[in-house]
Structure formats: C-alpha cells, structure tokens
C-alpha cells in the first residue's frame with residue numbers, strides 16, 4: 001500500500017489523490033475496502049427474506065415427516081409373518097435428508113453471500129493495488145526506480161540492534177562513502193518512516209523487472225546462513241522504515257537480517273503491504289460466520305445491519321452537565337449529551353472547522369468522568385495523523401490515561417511519549433524487557449564476528465530462546481498496560497492487530513474520527529471490539545480512495561457513515577454548525593450548497609482577512625476574502641499528458657504564479673499559503689514553476705489537502721476546452737474540500753465559460769463574481 005500511495009502521483013491515469021507531505025510521512029489509509037451489500041439486500045428486498053425463510057422451513061418440515069416414512073418402510077408380510085422392506089418410502093426419506101442437507105448448505109452459503117459484496121470489493125481492490133505495484137516494477141529498470149526515489153542501491157549495513165518487540169533495527173548507508181559528508185549522502189528518495197520496504201542483495205545489472213519476476217518474497221526467517229547461494233540471491237526481506245536521514249535509512253525487521261546479507265551490497269525497494277488486506281479478509285469472515293454473536297458488540301452489529309433499531313436513554317440537559325472544556329459552544333454540548341445517551345450508535349456530523357475533534361475529546365473525558373477508571377474506550381481514525389490528533393488533544397486535556405498503539409515510526413514526535421513502547425519502558429515489566437534486549441544485542445554482536453560453527457549454532461539457539469522470552473514478557477505487559485489504561489488509540493486497521501484482536505478486553509465505547517474517510521470494512525475492525533459506537537466526520541467531503549474502478553462502480557466507496565445517515569438520519573445524528581476557520585464569505589457558498597445553509601461563523605473568524613495578519617500590507621488581494629481570476633477568452637487551454645489522462649494548463653499555471661507573487665509581495669508568508677489543484681499533472685507543473693524559489697509554499701492536489709487549512713489558498717481549476725468538459729471537477733465534494741481549506745483568502749483561477757457548463761460549478765462562479773473580486777487573466781498577467 002505504501003508503494004501505491006507513493007506511485008499514485010507518478011502513474012495515476014486520471015488525477016488520483018497525491019499524498020500531502022504530512023500524510024505520506026505518517027502512514028496512509030489508502031487500501032482495500034468494501035461495503036455492506038447483502039445486509040442491505042436483506043433489509044431492502046422482502047423477496048430475499050421470504051426465500052431465506054422457506055429455505056429454513058423446508059428442511060424442518062421434511063424432517064418432521066421422517067418417522068412416518070420410516071414406519072411405512074417396513075411392512076408386515078401377513079402369510080409369512082416376516083418384515084418386508086418397502087423401498088419407496090425409504091428412497092423418499094433419503095431424498096428428504098438429501099434436500100435438507102442441500103438447503104442447510106444453501107443457508108450457510110447465503111450467510112457468506114450476505115457479505116459477498118464486501119469480499120468482492122476487497123479482492124478487486126487488492127488486485128488493483130498489486131497490479132499498480134507490479135506494473136511499476138515490471139516496466140521500470142532499477143535506474144528508473146532510483147530516479148523516481150522508489151529504490152536505493154549500493155547500500156550496506158552500518159549497524160544493527162534490537163528495538164521494541166524484539167524487532168531488529170538495521171541502519172543502511174551507502175557502501176564505502178567518502179570522507180566528505182557529501183559523499184555519504186543518499187540520492188533523493190521517497191522513503192519515509194512507516195513505509196513497507198524490501199531489502200535484498202544488489203545484483204549488478206539487475207532491474208526491478210527481473211528481481212520481481214523471479215524472486216518470491218521470503219521473510220527474514222528464512223534459514224540464515226544457508227549455503228545455497230542461488231536461493232540466497234533470491235531472498236528478499238521485508239520490513240518497515242523506522243527513520244530516515246540524509247545519509248541513512250533505518251529499517252525495522254521482525255527477524256535479524258540473514259547472515260549472508262550482512263556482508264552484501266544491498267538494495268532497498270518500496271514494498272506492497274498485504275497486512276491490511278489480510279485483516280479485511282479476517283474481519284469479513286468473522287462477520288460472515290457470525291463469530292460476534294457472543295461478544296458485547298452483537299446488538300450493535302444488529303443495529304448497524306438494520307436488524308434492530310438504535311436505542312437512546314433519556315438525554316441529560318446540557319445545562320446539567322459539568323463541562324470539562326468550558327469553551328464548547330451549544331451545538332457541541334448538545335452533540336456530547338446526545339452521544340452520552342446513545343445505547344448503540346451516534347453520529348457527529350462536523351462540517352469543516354466546526355470542532356469535531358474538540359467535541360470527541362470532551363465526549364471521551366465525560367465518559368471517563370461518569371464511568372470511572374474502569375471504563376474502556378477505543379479511539380480510532382483511518383490514518384495515523386487522525387489518531388495522533390486525538391492523542392495530542394486528550395493528553396493536553398489531562399483528564400484520562402491514554403496509550404497510542406502502532407509503529408512508533410508512523411507517529412508524530414509529539415505523541416511518542418504516549419506510545420505503547422514508551423509506556424511499557426517506564427513500567428517494571430519494561431525494565432525486565434530491556435535487560436533481555438541487552439542480552440540479545442550482545443549475542444547479535446558476537447554473531448557479526450567470524451566465530452566457530454558450533455559456537456554460532458549455540459548463539460542462534462540462545463537468541464531464539466531470548467526472543468521467545470521477550471515476546472512472552474512483552475505480551476503480558478502489553479495486556480497489563482491495555483487493562484490499566486482508559487483510552488486506547490490506534491488506527492482502524494491497528495484495531496485488528498494481534499495485541500487488540502487477541503486480547504480479552506472489550507471496549508465500552510468505540511469512537512471513530514474521520515469516519516466518512518474510512519472504508520466500512522476498516523471500521524468493522526474496531527467495532528467488533530466495542531459495545532457502543534460514535535462516528536464523527538463530514539460525508540460532504542471526499543470519501544476514501546478506491547483504486548479499483550470495478551469495485552467503485554459497485555458502490556464500494558459507500559461508507560458506514562453515509563449508510564447510517566441514509567438509514568437513520570437525524571435519529572442518530574447531531575450536526576455541528578458553528579465553524580472556527582473561514583471568513584463568512586468563504587463559508588457561505590459551502591454552507592448553502594452542501595450544508596443546507598445551516599453553518600454560521602464564530603465571531604472570531606467571521607470577517608478576518610489577510611491584511612490583518614502581522615506584517616501584511618493592505619492590497620486589493622489581501623483585503624478580499626474571495627477572488628476569481630477568469631481565463632475565458634485568453635486562450636489558456638488545458639493539455640493532456642501523453643502517458644496518462646491527467647490534465648494540466650500551462651497558461652493558468654503562469655497566472656497562479658502571478659497571484660502567489662502578489663500575495664508574497666504584500667507580506668503573506670510562504671507557510672501561510674497553499675496552491676491546490678484537482679489534477680496531478682498540474683501539481684507537477686506548478687511545482688516546477690514555484691518550488692525552487694519558494695520551498696516552503698505547499699503545492700498539492702485537493703484530495704491530498706483534505707483535513708488541512710491555510711490562511712490563503714489558491715485553486716487552479718485547469719479545465720478549459722471547446723467542448724466545455726469539466727470531468728471530475730464536477731464532483732461536488734472535491735470543490736467543497738478545495739474552497740473550505742482557506743481561512744482568510746481563497747483565489748479561484750479558471751475558465752468560467754468551460755466550468756459553467758456544470759450547474760454546480762456555474763453557481764460557484766456566480767457566487768465568486770457576486771461576492772468577491774473578479775479579474776480577467778489577461779488583465780492580471782499584464
């Protein structure tokens with residue numbers, strides 16, 4: 001998955017999501033997915049229910065006839081007074097039994113088929129992902145992979161030591177670097193902490209093509225020190241990037257690097273991650289087989305599948321609650337008290353900047369305050385960043401104990417102190433674990449030296465035993481930490497990790513932030529561990545990325561959040577309506593088009609402008625919140641990249657540069673500004689024009705910028721053609737995300753004639769012209 005995310009900007013055939021730098025730094029949530037189809041079908045189609053009912057009843061009726069048929073099978077022959085076997089009823093009985101078995105089988109199959117849509121989606125998505133990864137490896141040479149930053153060659157192991165979980169950390173550096181620091185620098189690359197990678201021998205002249213085609217992925221547990229050279233050369237070890245610097249990449253491995261690789265010249269490649277796929281299959285099979293029926297989540301599952309109604313206890317009036325964050329507004333308070341009253345599920349719909357996370361944090365603190373130290377809460381999000389965001393705020397509120405699960409390489413530095421690794425290290429059990437690690441390091445060091453065969457064998461055995469002991473002690477102390485902590489935070493897929501999945505602990509509440517950006521199947525990984533569920537997010541922003549067109553066409557981008565809103569609406573939802581980000585002029589278009597005009601602006605942001613920032617001069621740009629630069633009639637036409645379908649617009653990019661320069665001249669800083677566009681090809685064009693001169697200016701795709709904000713945002717729409725085609729610009733949620741990233745100033749640059757062909761875009765243009773400053777690109781460029 002890591003590679004998929006990395007290559008999306010290189011190879012996307014349309015303008016798929018490019019990862020923002022921070023997103024790529026801290027893991028991704030792209031991947032497999034699906035949706036409930038069968039369950040919806042059960043609820044939607046009475047015919048299907050009738051079939052299931054008949055399938056269930058028929059075998060019972062047939063079996064009831066069995067005694068009668070058995071009686072008929074034996075008839076008393078009067079003259080001889082002997083029992084005669086009557087074949088006809090017996091054959092009928094066997095037929096009955098056969099039919100019963102067949103129907104039972106059909107019933108079991110039906111239960112599986114009920115989740116068939118999900119399963120198909122997961123498989124198709126995985127296929128699409130593997131195809132992308134393989135395509136790249138099969139079509140590019142090693143040199144090209146290196147050039148794209150997806151491969152590093154001529155590496156050697158500088159050191160290796162034991163990290164958390166007995167993981168072996170290896171530091172990789174360039175072979176025989178020079179005395180000058182510059183000679184040791186790695187070439188520019190895209191390896192980031194958390195990426196799945198593979199290490200293998202760097203065979204001269206090998207390309208990604210040959211290696212991937214011939215070698216099967218083998219784990220580091222392959223016999224170390226094997227004497228079969230041919231076998232060794234094909235071995236590839238997979239691991240996770242732990243940290244990176246200009247001269248070094250540290251990779252975390254489950255097992256020590258095989259002996260022969262320690263002395264080899266190595267290469268490092270981006271690898272595909274199948275953990276999420278396996279976890280998806282696991283959760284689907286649990287749902288399909290009803291393996292949750294004895295768990296506390298069983299009623300919740302029924303509610304989410306539409307088989308029971310969601311229940312609520314009497315809501316406590318917000319005025320009767322003692323608020324831990326006294327700054328909460330009325331709608332946030334009402335949302336918290338509504339969630340507290342939910343017996344099964346509640347949704348918090350939070351449009352941009354309305355304080356979803358602030359509300360979630362208050363909810364968690366209220367639950368802990370009400371239910372005491374024994375309460376268990378599982379707080380999750382689709383990405384590492386979304387989880388870290390919750391952890392940071394929970395820790396700042398200082399009302400509850402928090403532990404963050406996951407690979408430390410994928411966490412923000414600010415939450416590392418609350419990672420499981422750190423919490424354990426501070427405990428007594430952690431000190432014992434540290435002793436074992438020290439012994440393991442000593443043994444590993446000895447192994448690195450040339451020693452007699454017998455001694456080597458003994459050391460391997462010792463290491464094996466130490467690792468076993470370490471794992472046992474770590475497992476026990478992990479459970480102790482989870483047991484004694486009130487709030488456990490992890491990504492959705494992390495909730496299916498062994499640590500949680502195999503733990504006897506069940507959670508009183510599962511809280512999922514950014515739920516509309518999460519695949520439904522991912523949400524289930526956390527839900528099966530809980531009793532009550534709170535989902536927060538905004539379904540009017542972009543849904544999770546689905547790579548497979550086939551899977552998407554089947555509706556697999558439908559999320560649990562969307563589905564519950566459609567099924568239960570206001571019955572289970574509270575909407576936050578006061579936003580703390582945008583100038584009211586920026587907000588109003590989005591509010592009218594996407595949120596039924598319900599949004600209002602907090603007084604602190606209602607009229608804020610760029611010119612009110614320190615050291616920013618008053619200019620026509622900095623004094624207006626809305627700016628539209630129209631390229632109609634300026635012959636600034638879009639072009640299509642030769643190797644993919646992504647679009648770009650050279651002339652429009654020049655206008656963007658002009659506008660950015662004017663804002664910078666007025667004193668707006670690079671850091672306070674972002675340039676975004678829906679098309680990856682245009683991202684590339686804009687970067688080539690701006691990034692060297694303004695390295696701190698963020699330039700990215702709209703999709704990659706979701707969840708972020710800047711004081712000023714410049715949007716390049718790109719589309720300008722005689723046919724007036726707008727393509728995927730017409731996706732309302734994409735435009736909503738683009739406009740609502742801006743706090744004080746948004747400038748839209750585009751061809752009003754082309755884009756107005758779409759009614760939604762036309763209304764945006766009208767809004768900008770009516771409420772903002774309108775300029776012609778011609779006049780602007782001059």
Ligand SMILES: Nc1ncnc2c1ncn2[C@@H]1O[C@H](COP(=O)(O)OP(=O)(O)OP(=O)(O)O)[C@@H](O)[C@H]1O
Pocket residue numbers: 327328329332350351352353354355356357358359580581707708
């Ligand atoms: N009641 C409030 N009073 C003042 N400021 C608030 C309040 N609620 C939220 N904010 C501020 O609004 C900003 C956005 O809050 P938060 O991050 O919780 O919102 P969000 O909905 O999760 O954001 P996003 O739209 O980026 O997902 C933060 O700076 C937060 O401090």
